[in-house]
Amino acid sequence: MTDSERLSDKRLIKGARARATIARHAADVASVEGLTGLSLGKLATDLGLSKSGVSTLFGCKENLQLAAVESARDVFLGTVVAPALNEERGLARLRTLVDRWLDYVATPAMPGGCFRAATVPEFDSRPGPVRDAIGADRREWLDFLEKAIRYAQDDGALADHDAATLAFELDAVVAAANSGARIGDESALPTARRIVERLLGEADQHRS
Amino acid sequence: MTDSERLSDKRLIKGARARATIARHAADVASVEGLTGLSLGKLATDLGLSKSGVSTLFGCKENLQLAAVESARDVFLGTVVAPALNEERGLARLRTLVDRWLDYVATPAMPGGCFRAATVPEFDSRPGPVRDAIGADRREWLDFLEKAIRYAQDDGALADHDAATLAFELDAVVAAANSGARIGDESALPTARRIVERLLGEADQHRS
C-alpha cells in the first residue's frame, strides 16, 4: 500500500496523510522548479502549514525529495500503467501503455509535465540517495516497458526488434516529446506520435 | 565572431575576455547543477574573483545564464559541428556529425555531460528569456541536423525517412543516452549507438 493509496484512508495515522499530501504537492512543484528548487517554506505556505511543521514531518529536505519521487511514481502508475494492466498481455496492452503515456505527456497530470523526464536529467550528475531513487524508478519503468514488449513479441509481433532497445527508444522519443512540447515546439508531440506509430506499426505488418 | 573565439584575442577588450572565461565556467557548472543552480559567489570563488566583480560584468544572474547558454553553444559547435563541416555534404557528413555527437556524450566536454540535454528539461516549463534562448538553440540544432539529413537524402540515402522526424528521433535517442549513461545505466550508450546505427544503416541498404 502506497502513501497515495492511503490518502483518504481514515485508519491512516494523521502524519502519513499529511506527508502524502505534501509529497504530492512537492512533486507538482518539482515538475516545474526541479527537485532542487523545492523549498520547505514555499511548500508550507502553499498548503497553509508552518515551515517547521513540514520540516519535522520529513526530517530533512532530502527525505522530502525522496517522498516526491515516490509520489510521482504513484501518479505515473495510476495514470499510465494501471489502464494498460486492464488489457490482456500482448500488443493490445503495449499499445494502450504507449497511448496513455503519450496522453500523459499531451495532457500532463503535473503543471511541469512528466516528472521523470524533468528529474532524470536534473539529477543524473548529482550522486546521492535522490539520484539513486530516480535511477531506480527509471530502471523499473524501462524494465516494465521491456516486459510489455516481450509479451507482444510472444504474439509474434515486433519480431525484428530487441525488446530492451525498443523500450529505450520509445522512452527517449516520449521524453523528447515532453520537453519539446513544453519548450514551445508544437510539432514535437505529433512527430513523436508518428515515430511511435512507425515503431509499433511494423507489428501490424508482421501480423498480417 | 563569438566570445569563445575571441577568448585569446589580444585585441579584445578586457571585459569581454573575462566575460567569456566566466561564461565558459558557468556552462561547466550548469551542466551539473543546472542553470538555476548557478551562483555568482561560487563562480567568483572558483575563478579567484570577487562576487561583485562578476555581478557588475553581467548585471544580473539572468544575463549570466544567457551567456552560459551561448558559451555552451560555442563548445558544441566546435566539438560536434565543426568536424562534420570538414566532410562533404551528404551521408558522410551526417555520419561524422552523429559520430562526433555520440563521442561528445561518451566523453563529455563538460563535467555534467551534454549541456543542452540538461538545460532543455530544466527550463522547458519556466517562461522567460533563458527558456527562449535554450529553445532557440534547440531549434537551431534540430534544423541543422535536418538539413544534414536532407543532403544525405539528395544522395539517395534515407529515402523512406522524413528529415525533420529523423532529426527529432536522433536527438531524442542521443539525449536519452546522455541522461541514461550519467545516471548509471551502462547499457544506455551502446543501446543508443545500436539504434542510431539501425536508423542510419538503412541508408547503406538503400544505396547497395
Add this chain to the structure above:
DNA sequence: AAACAATACGACCGATCGTTCGCCTTTTCA
C-alpha cells in the same frame, strides 16, 4: 482515562543568495 507518541507551531540560527553602493584602478579611445 491515563500515558505516551506524534504532530504542529513560532521563534530563531547561521549560511547563502542576488544585488547595490562607493571607491579605486585599469583600460580604452580620441
Add this chain to the structure above:
DNA sequence: TGAAAAGGCGAACGATCGGTCGTATTGTTT
C-alpha cells in the same frame, strides 16, 4: 597624453534557505 569609460573590489543590504529548538496540541494506544 589626457579624458572618459569600463573593470574590479570590499562592504553591506534584504531576502530566503534548511534546520533546530522549546512548547503546546492532537492523536494513538494500552
